[in-house]
Amino acid sequence: MSYTLHEVDSLARHRQFLAVPQRLHGHHPQYIGPLDNEIEVVFDPRKNPNLATGEAIRWVLLDAEGIAVGRVAAFLNREAVDVKNPDLPTGGLGFFEAPNDPVAARHLFDTGRAWLAARGMQAMDGPINFGERDRFWGALIDGFEWEPNYGMFWHPPYYQQLFEDYGFQVYFRQYTCARPVLTELHPSFAQRLAKFEADPRYRFDYGRKANPEKLAQDFHHVYNLAWGRHAGVKPMNLDQARALVREMKPVLDERLLAFAYCDDEPVAFFLSLPELNQIFKHVGRRLDLLGKVRFLWQQWRYGRRRDKKMLGIIYGVVPAHQGTGLDSALILDAQKRFISGGYTDIEMNWIGDFNPRMLVTTRSIGAKVRKTHATYRFLFDRDRPFERSPIIR
The missing domain is CATH 3.40.630.30 (Gcn5-related N-acetyltransferase (GNAT))
Structure with a gap:
């Protein structure tokens, strides 16, 4: 040829x-x-x-x-x-x-x-x-x-x-890791959640689309402390965080935006989206006017399903709270909202083999490698x- x-x-x-x-x-x-x-x-x-x-x-x-x-x-x-x-x-x-x-x-x-x-x-x-x-x-x-x-x-x-x-x-x-949302977590997760719930300094909550400024600020704060110093990751300024929230707002499900706070300071997050390819595969290649109409219809249909797939986008804990078990407590607290939202399967955004600690954390919640790039x-x-x-x- x-x-x-x-x-x-x-x-x-x-x-x-x-x-x-x-x-x-x-x-x-x-x-x-x-x-x-x-x-x-x-x-x-x-x-x-x-x-x-x-x-x-x-x-x-x-x-x-x-x-x-x-x-x-x-x-x-x-x-x-x-x-x-x-x-x-x-x-x-x-x-x-x-x-x-x-x-x-x-x-x-x-x-x-x-x-x-x-x-x-x-x-x-x-x-x-x-x-x-x-x-x-x-x-x-x-x-x-x-x-x-x-x-x-x-x-x-x-x-x-x-x-x-x-x-x-x-x-x-x-590595793209996956697990059923209903997978039972180790009893230590419940113990850690109980410990933090008993401490009045801590609370677990979720982001609100009705308050995009707070959502952007909280995301920006945790992201830069947890990820901004890693090789290959650029720190984010607040305007970039605001733009990201603005761009993603139409597809956000608040129940998937889990935050942990200590004395009202955001100190950890586990942020996910509905798996958008499950919607876009019915839309076509172009998000023009007709494509947007199709997307809104398919998004509405997908939102009513009780067997939805979610995509874990990013997870992070600020350095001062790493190693305390806060991440486990946050995951267990968030699991309840995932289930109530009709999500049955979760895949996590890919994790590089250069990040063995994150892979260990992922395995600790019962996730297994599903795809490798x-x-x-x-x-x-x-x-x-x-x-x-x-x-x-």
């Missing part, structure tokens, strides 16, 4: 880029594609702040008949590269899609590699997103029988071989020793 590669530099190429995943995977019953709108945001300088200091480029791969059968994007942010690893400037490769043909994959990988090398990069990570790690990150390498969660790609099994045969090595694995790294100097992502201590 012969292929030609074309930069996305026109409306026609843009449409081809967006249509590739559906053409390749639409016949698989587990496949749920991303919204076109959310892919477009990544490459829009008005909406992706990374483009203020970085570059991004896209290509589509056409077969001999002129049909788009593959795609890839490459991107770099020089400011982030220099801070992250000054001895190994690393660019990104993302939105990779290809047929089961190493020749096609090589076209895409070679092109991204050459573009990044010409800009001083010495390695490339992929498949990743030009933004935060919360979506479009990693290649699915296990759990193909499950539908993808919102913000994650479904890939066929051969993608792993395409990456690894080219020379990519696993930089870190990403991999973030790969390719070193341009093939004689350079490869190093995995550092472990969070």
Whole structure:
């Protein structure tokens, strides 16, 4: 098979880029594609702040008949590269899609590699997103029988071989863990909850959509203390937190926004969403006017079900309260609201193998790995020793 590669530099190429995943995977019953709108945001300088200091480029791969059968994007942010690893400037490769043909994959990988090398990069990570790690990150390498969660790609099994045969090595694995909501927790959870409920300084509550300012402030406070200092995670300012609450407000279920307070200071959270792909799979690729109408209808229908799936987005405890058992108490307190809301299954946002403490916490609530993605790294100097992502201590 012969292929030609074309930069996305026109409306026609843009449409081809967006249509590739559906053409390749639409016949698989587990496949749920991303919204076109959310892919477009990544490459829009008005909406992706990374483009203020970085570059991004896209290509589509056409077969001999002129049909788009593959795609890839490459991107770099020089400011982030220099801070992250000054001895190994690393660019990104993302939105990779290809047929089961190493020749096609090589076209895409070679092109991204050459573009990044010409800009001083010495390695490339992929498949990743030009933004935060919360979506479009990693290649699915296990759990193909499950539908993808919102913000994650479904890939066929051969993608792993395409990456690894080219020379990519696993930089870190990403585990999506799951459990039935009704899973009985260890008796120690109840003991810890009783301890904190008996202490008048502590209370457990949930976020209110009617008070978005407080929700944003509480989220911002816990997030920055619990996560803002971790490698690969940027601290968040209050305006960003407000914007996030504003953006997510239409899909929030208050019962899934669990907070713990000590002397009215927010000190822990466990925040989840209804699993949006269970709604979007009935909507289509575009969230235009018709798509929004379909979404509202499907959201209403989903909200009335008693067998809903939820997605655990983020969990955190401020350092001063870590190791006290507050996390266990919060989870047990929140479980009651999850059940009353009709949620029967929970999957957690992916946890990297570089975060063993979080994986231990996840196992402690009876969750098991359901899906595994991999973030790969390719070193341009093939004689350079490869190093995995550092472990969070």
